[in-house]
Amino acid sequence: MVGRGELERAVIEALWASGTPMTARSVTESLAGRELAVTTVLTVLSRLESKGVVRRTRDGRAHTYQAVAGRAEHTADLMRQVLEGAGDRDDVLTRFVGSVSAEDVAALRRALDER
Amino acid sequence: MPTAAALAAALALTSLLLASPVSAALARSTWGWRAPRPALVLWQAVCLSAGVSAVGAGVALAVEPLGDDVGSGVRTWFRNVVDGHPFRGQTPAEIAVGAASSAIALVLFAVLLRSLALTLRRRRAHRALLVLLTDSCPATAVDRADLLAGVRILDHRTAVAYSLPGWHSQVVLSAGLLDLLTRDELAAVISHERAHIRSRHDLLVLPFQAWGSALGRLPGVRQAAVAVGELAEMLADDIAVRGTDPRVLARALAKVALAMSPATSPAGAPATSPAGAPAAPAVVPVGAPPAASSVPGPVVSARVTRLLDRRRPPRWQVAAVYALAVVLLCVPVVLLLQSWR
Numbered sequence: 001m002v003g004r005g006e007l008e009r010a011v012i013e014a015l016w017a018s019g020t021p022m023t024a025r026s027v028t029e030s031l032a033g034r035e036l037a038v039t040t041v042l043t044v045l046s047r048l049e050s051k052g053v054v055r056r057t058r059d060g061r062a063h064t065y066q067a068v069a070g071r072a073e074h075t076a077d078l079m080r081q082v083l084e085g086a087g088d089r090d091d092v093l094t095r096f097v098g099s100v101s102a103e104d105v106a107a108l109r110r111a112l113d114e115r
Numbered sequence: 116m117p118t119a120a121a122l123a124a125a126l127a128l129t130s131l132l133l134a135s136p137v138s139a140a141l142a143r144s145t146w147g148w149r150a151p152r153p154a155l156v157l158w159q160a161v162c163l164s165a166g167v168s169a170v171g172a173g174v175a176l177a178v179e180p181l182g183d184d185v186g187s188g189v190r191t192w193f194r195n196v197v198d199g200h201p202f203r204g205q206t207p208a209e210i211a212v213g214a215a216s217s218a219i220a221l222v223l224f225a226v227l228l229r230s231l232a233l234t235l236r237r238r239r240a241h242r243a244l245l246v247l248l249t250d251s252c253p254a255t256a257v258d259r260a261d262l263l264a265g266v267r268i269l270d271h272r273t274a275v276a277y278s279l280p281g282w283h284s285q286v287v288l289s290a291g292l293l294d295l296l297t298r299d300e301l302a303a304v305i306s307h308e309r310a311h312i313r314s315r316h317d318l319l320v321l322p323f324q325a326w327g328s329a330l331g332r333l334p335g336v337r338q339a340a341v342a343v344g345e346l347a348e349m350l351a352d353d354i355a356v357r358g359t360d361p362r363v364l365a366r367a368l369a370k371v372a373l374a375m376s377p378a379t380s381p382a383g384a385p386a387t388s389p390a391g392a393p394a395a396p397a398v399v400p401v402g403a404p405p406a407a408s409s410v411p412g413p414v415v416s417a418r419v420t421r422l423l424d425r426r427r428p429p430r431w432q433v434a435a436v437y438a439l440a441v442v443l444l445c446v447p448v449v450l451l452l453q454s455w456r
Binding site for chain 1: 228238239240241243244246247248249268269271273275276277278279280287304307311316317320341344347348369370371375376413414415416419420428447
């Protein structure tokens with residue numbers, strides 16, 4: 001049994017790798033080693049679409065799917081969410097080191113120099 | 116026997132004292148840095164007691180003609196509501212005070228619910244992306260695969276570690292952190308994050324953050340949120356170093372903090388993402404003014420210092436703080452049980 005997240009990752013990676021709009025059939029073919037049904041891939045694609053990661057457009061008779069943004073953009077976006085949640089706002093997550101003040105840097109440098 | 120007005124005044128005074136001078140003093144105090152758990156318990160007691168007193172003061176005034184004490188007055192009022200005469204026996208002033216205290220209670224509660232809903236939604240969105248972008252263990256870290264089991268690795272050069280609390284909790288480390296820290300230091304960071312998740316520190320902090328961002332203009336509320344957040348970090352530090360050398364976590368903290376400050380390592384802060392990526396510029400100013408201004412003091416170095424100097428307050432002081440928390444909770448309860456006739 002393959003996890004849902006793992007399948008979604010495989011499909012989005014196929015879209016990232018191609019860089020062009022793909023039909024559900026061509027996505028399925030690019031994942032040939034997995035022996036997936038086209039309907040399964042369609043389900044995954046619509047889930048990705050509802051998450052706002054994939055855009056669907058009508059191309060003649062078929063629908064094509066395209067990644068909204070690249071891997072690097074999404075990573076930068078996540079990172080921004082992580083780094084912006086500093087200290088006293090509604091934090092969605094807790095960071096190991098929150099914000100670092102100038103006093104902190106001076107004190108930590110001194111501590112390291114003493115060693 | 117006290118009059119209802121005197122009781123209400125005592126409750127209002129309790130609430131004001133706790134919400135402002137007591138909160139401010141607690142936020143300034145560094146005693147809790149040596150004993151974060153009792154300090155967090157005290158904060159919860161202060162917050163709850165202030166809220167109950169504020170609402171209770173208004174209720175006592177509003178139901179004064181309806182009974183001998185708050186309990187019987189409220190019961191009579193409910194009976195009146197059921198009978199269809201909600202304001203029977205009350206003067207307009209009492210009705211207004213009752214409405215005002217109901218409004219306060221409602222606002223406090225609504226802010227909390229709103230913040231909870233918002234947090235859950237943002238967390239879900241974050242996790243959805245996270246699942247697509249992270250591997251369980253990258254090829255560059257196979258030597259540490261045992262350590263990183265169940266941890267997600269985000270492919271980014273900025274050194275960060277964080278945890279996403281909740282039902283589907285997650286510990287996330289960045290590739291930059293894997294490069295920066297040794298094996299032992301990584302293990303310490305991971306236990307720190309797991310401590311947050313296991314002890315549900317997010318629930319301890321949530322009310323303070325919710326009220327801090329919604330009612331932040333009231334004096335002391337925001338400082339309370341910051342102080343409680345710091346104490347939760349220190350508590351997680353303490354849990355993480357149980358049975359290990361605390362100097363390892365201290366070193367990890369110092370390394371990550373120095374890597375985050377742009378002044379120290381100009382190459383460390385910027386993102387690896389291509390120059391054209393729209394979101395990239397926002398990543399750069401990590402230790403820059405907005406973050407620095409919201410933090411009063413050198414919090415990270417304080418965490419490092421207390422890990423290196425493990426002196427703890429004497430047991431009687433800890434017991435006294437717990438006792439104080441119980442007393443604070445009892446004050447409004449005892450006042451609300453007084454009869455005025």
